[in-house]
Amino acid sequence: MKALFAMLKDYWGILRRPSLYYSLGFLTLGGFIAGIIFWGGFNTALELSNTEKFCISCHEMRDNVFVELKDTIHYTNRSGVRASCPDCHVPHEWTHKIARKMQASKEVWGKIFGTIDTRDKFLTLRRELAEHEWARLKANDSRECRNCHNFEFMDFTRQSKRASAMHSTSLAKGEATCIDCHKGIAHKLPDMSGVKGW
């Protein structure tokens, strides 16, 4: 303990002492360039983990949730716009994204210890996993839906009667948010017994 303390004290000394051999210009410029490299590298790695390819490189995602997405309108449709995994499951703004990425360390833990490494385990946990996403979207007022589906831009006259009735009342008043009604639009639903509205 004493040795460790002494070592830390040594390093603190190095940090505090003015540079003896390197010029201020070198240190500033070097720090700047190193900053670019590290920050750029960090963001590149971050964005790399934000791709569909990365998500389905794990069989847990590829064999369970991804196959279910493939049938839905968010994966294939007449106009060719696709929402891939991170579009809905990772916030787009930087602050929220970093917060979500920190939470995702739990998912790395789950991957390492095989929490859902079989279909049966996945089906058992499906309700819990779904509830996490419902809770997240409910808490942030369906932020990830609204990245594409903007309420202000909706043309109610082009919606079906019951859709415009719901959207112009509950959604407009803020009593309900997207996920309250649109559960299970991209993946199969878990056992829905006891879920509000089902």
Place this chain on the structure above:
Amino acid sequence: MPFRILPLLLLAVMGVVIAAEINYPLDAPAPDGRRPGGTLTQNSPAPPIANEENKDLKRERNYPDQPPTIPHTIRGYQIDMNGNKCLSCHSRAASARTQAPMVSITHYMDRDGQALAAVSPRRYFCNQCHVPQTDVLPLVGNNFENIDKILQEDANAAQKP
């Protein structure tokens, strides 16, 4: 060895002879069903898939106990042991909130007419009977007449003599 091959050889020759026969019905006309014209072996292009009608207007039933058709799209509606998307609006508890027609009382009965708390399992799979409609011409014609028309014609016939 040659004797073992001989039956197979004969069979192959017979197959070729049969297939080469002029009357072998490979070019017989295909049944005039979904894709009229062509022969059995021809591939005709598939007709385009029609859109589901989505007008939310109730349609007339042809007879009183006809299961009503669905006047809206049901793409991606999940009906399985985990949940029933239809019932999230049409169930007894939900219909007031959504103003969707409640499924009829018969769906809450077992086959002996005993009332149940929830939709009976034999009525659970909605699209066994209820289906959406698409905007296409009927595949086959039919001359179905509803009961009002038949009664009217009967009455007319009785008046005449």
